[in-house]
Amino acid sequence: MIEVKNVSQSYNRHGQRKTLEDINFSVREHTITALVGANGAGKSTLLGVMANLLPALSGSVLLDGTDVRRVKTNAMAKKVAFLKQTQLLSIRVTVNDLVEFGRFPHCAGRLTQLDRDKVSQALEYMNLTELRERYLDELSGGQRQRAFIAMILAQDTPYIFLDEPLNNLDVKYSVEMMKIVQRLVSELNKTVVMVLHDINFAAAYAGYIVAMKDGRIIREGVPEEMITRETLRAVFDFDFRIEKYGGKNVCLYFDNE
Amino acid sequence: MATESRKPYKARRVTVFVCLALLAPASVALYIYSRTYAKAWRIGARMTPAAFESIMGRAVPALIGMSVAAVLIAIISLLFQTMTQSRILTPSMIGFDSIFVGTQTLLVFAFGAGSRLFTDPYINYLLSAGAMVAISVLMYGFILRRNKNNIIFLLMFGLVLSGILGNGARYLQVIMDTNDFYQVQAATNVTVNNMNTSIIFLALPIMLVVIIAAMSRHRTYDVMSLGPDQARGLGVAYEREVNFNLVIIAVGMSVATALIGSLTFLGLLAVNISRELLKTHKHLPLFIASALLAALTLILGQGAVELLQGAVPVTAIINLVGCSYMFYLILRENRL
Numbered sequence: 001m002i003e004v005k006n007v008s009q010s011y012n013r014h015g016q017r018k019t020l021e022d023i024n025f026s027v028r029e030h031t032i033t034a035l036v037g038a039n040g041a042g043k044s045t046l047l048g049v050m051a052n053l054l055p056a057l058s059g060s061v062l063l064d065g066t067d068v069r070r071v072k073t074n075a076m077a078k079k080v081a082f083l084k085q086t087q088l089l090s091i092r093v094t095v096n097d098l099v100e101f102g103r104f105p106h107c108a109g110r111l112t113q114l115d116r117d118k119v120s121q122a123l124e125y126m127n128l129t130e131l132r133e134r135y136l137d138e139l140s141g142g143q144r145q146r147a148f149i150a151m152i153l154a155q156d157t158p159y160i161f162l163d164e165p166l167n168n169l170d171v172k173y174s175v176e177m178m179k180i181v182q183r184l185v186s187e188l189n190k191t192v193v194m195v196l197h198d199i200n201f202a203a204a205y206a207g208y209i210v211a212m213k214d215g216r217i218i219r220e221g222v223p224e225e226m227i228t229r230e231t232l233r234a235v236f237d238f239d240f241r242i243e244k245y246g247g248k249n250v251c252l253y254f255d256n257e
Numbered sequence: 258m259a260t261e262s263r264k265p266y267k268a269r270r271v272t273v274f275v276c277l278a279l280l281a282p283a284s285v286a287l288y289i290y291s292r293t294y295a296k297a298w299r300i301g302a303r304m305t306p307a308a309f310e311s312i313m314g315r316a317v318p319a320l321i322g323m324s325v326a327a328v329l330i331a332i333i334s335l336l337f338q339t340m341t342q343s344r345i346l347t348p349s350m351i352g353f354d355s356i357f358v359g360t361q362t363l364l365v366f367a368f369g370a371g372s373r374l375f376t377d378p379y380i381n382y383l384l385s386a387g388a389m390v391a392i393s394v395l396m397y398g399f400i401l402r403r404n405k406n407n408i409i410f411l412l413m414f415g416l417v418l419s420g421i422l423g424n425g426a427r428y429l430q431v432i433m434d435t436n437d438f439y440q441v442q443a444a445t446n447v448t449v450n451n452m453n454t455s456i457i458f459l460a461l462p463i464m465l466v467v468i469i470a471a472m473s474r475h476r477t478y479d480v481m482s483l484g485p486d487q488a489r490g491l492g493v494a495y496e497r498e499v500n501f502n503l504v505i506i507a508v509g510m511s512v513a514t515a516l517i518g519s520l521t522f523l524g525l526l527a528v529n530i531s532r533e534l535l536k537t538h539k540h541l542p543l544f545i546a547s548a549l550l551a552a553l554t555l556i557l558g559q560g561a562v563e564l565l566q567g568a569v570p571v572t573a574i575i576n577l578v579g580c581s582y583m584f585y586l587i588l589r590e591n592r593l
């Protein structure tokens with residue numbers, strides 16, 4: 001269980017300008033939670049604080065009742081896997097090497113047959129088996145993104161945080177990616193928190209939506225409650241057109257005329 | 258297509274290690290040959306067993322000293338590159354060896370050349386290693402942890418460090434008394450040709466400690482080379498790990514400097530050539546290859562210089578090559 005309690009954060013040393021202000025929420029277990037909000041709203045920062053990669057100014061994040069700051073780094077890595085918004089690597093590795101790194105929290109780099117199987121499964125899941133011996137710098141942006149997600153899968157943690165996992169993915173892979181995430185939840189009982197920019201993806205695949213603005217959570221709820229003209233205007237300062245399509249609300253964001 | 262790209266590298270690694278393993282004894286043989294038979298032939302004398310033995314009595318400690326220093330420098334250079342996320346910097350390049358000159362001068366200046374703090378090799382070593390640990394931890398606290406783009410800052414830190422320590426030491430040496438001055442000169446003017454082999458029994462165990470510490474953590478270093486955030490996400494206690502390794506680097510660097518003086522570009526050459534030869538990011542093969550390559554370069558170079566009666570010391574050649582190589586690396590990667 002992950003609970004965020006009264007968390008504030010600031011990148012200034014004395015906390016003049018708050019990036020997060022008094023965030024409170026509980027992550028719903030075995031559900032996809034979508035984090036939405038405009039650029040700079042604080043989504044990545046919130047995920048970073050939740051994964052204990054960034055220090056909070058005040059408040060706390062509880063993982064199964066324990067403050068994450070008191071959880072050992074290795075124990076944390078067995079609980080939470082985190083895909084950052086941008087991946088920069090200074091070393092040249094193959095897809096297979098990268099995904100094997102995902103097993104590090106479990107085997108400290110000494111791979112057993114179990115670890116190798118998990119790596120193969122993760123590659124299979126992300127449709128990368130063919131590319132496993134290729135170097136990352138020989139891949140397209142989307143293929144590289146899938147390799148990083150495969151590494152997260154190999155880490156095999158109950159909680160998975162994904163910061164804009166659909167970056168660089170084409171429509172087919174975006175949809176496939178969301179279906180994979182759904183399968184992670186339904187088949188493997190994972191709990192996923194992901195930042196999504198396309199509100200329709202959030203509406204279609206997430207079980208719960210948390211909307212942020214200027215460092216605060218301003219609305220949260222199930223997609224049916226969230227996809228309304230009024231809520232979306234409050235979150236994005238932008239008028240969406242909402243249409244019914246197959247019983248679900250769909251947002252249109254092109255000019256209405 | 259699937260398995261195509263990896264196979265040739267495996268064969269390549271085997272070739273590299275076989276070559277290094279063959280070249281190592283060859284370089285030792287050349288070194289011994291050039292100090293004994295070659296020299297005797299040149300002056301038209303015969304190499305008697307007694308003369309051979311007497312030369313070996315000096316050549317063997319020199320060989321051990323060069324190997325120990327080279328291995329230490331290679332390992333800590335690779336460690337340093339992983340800790341700073343740079344492919345170009347090494348501890349010598351940011352002036353860590355000037356700390357040694359600084360502490361020696363300061364010790365003599367403050368306590369006199371007769372003081373045990375200076376004359377006892379163990380106490381002396383502990384003090385200069387301590388100073389190096391303190392300075393590297395400060396460096397980490399002020400530079401590495403705060404600045405993402407830290408390489409420029411590190412270089413400037415090195416410039417300032419060696420400037421202050423170098424000039425400070427020179428100033429103190431001028432104003433200290435003559436006998437003290439000669440003692441400091443003797444302690445700090447160590448080079449390949451004038452090694453301080455008296456501390457070899459200190460250097461050997463330290464080398465072993467550094468090798469064991471580095472080799473036993475090679476998998477952690479592999480993960481750390483992904484960068485701080487990825488490493489933390491994969492369960493590496495990054496800050497603690499960096500601090501520990503900075504201590505290892507300081508411990509190794511101070512003994513290598515006391516033993517053989519400064520070898521500014523040896524580490525850079527050995528580590529980066531190993532990277533290019535092996536085409537791997539894995540630290541275990543890189544440690545072994547760069548240690549072998551560093552020792553080989555130093556011994557082979559020194560052997561060749563003696564053979565050709567070169568007036569140029571081998572370190573000057575290594576620095577010239579190393580410096581050009583660094584320019585090439587900077588130009589090729591287009592960054593520091």
Ligand SMILES: Nc1ncnc2c1ncn2[C@@H]1O[C@H](COP(=O)(O)OP(=O)(O)OP(=O)(O)O)[C@@H](O)[C@H]1O
Binds near residue numbers: 038
């Ligand atoms: N390392 C940093 N140092 C200083 N300020 C930062 C840093 N990272 C983010 N910020 C600031 O904090 C605020 C929140 O950033 P954050 O990255 O959390 O936004 P986000 O919601 O993830 O945005 P995006 O959709 O663009 O990814 C922004 O105003 C940003 O400028």
Ligand SMILES: [Mg+2]
Binds near residue numbers: 085
């Ligand atoms: Mg973000």
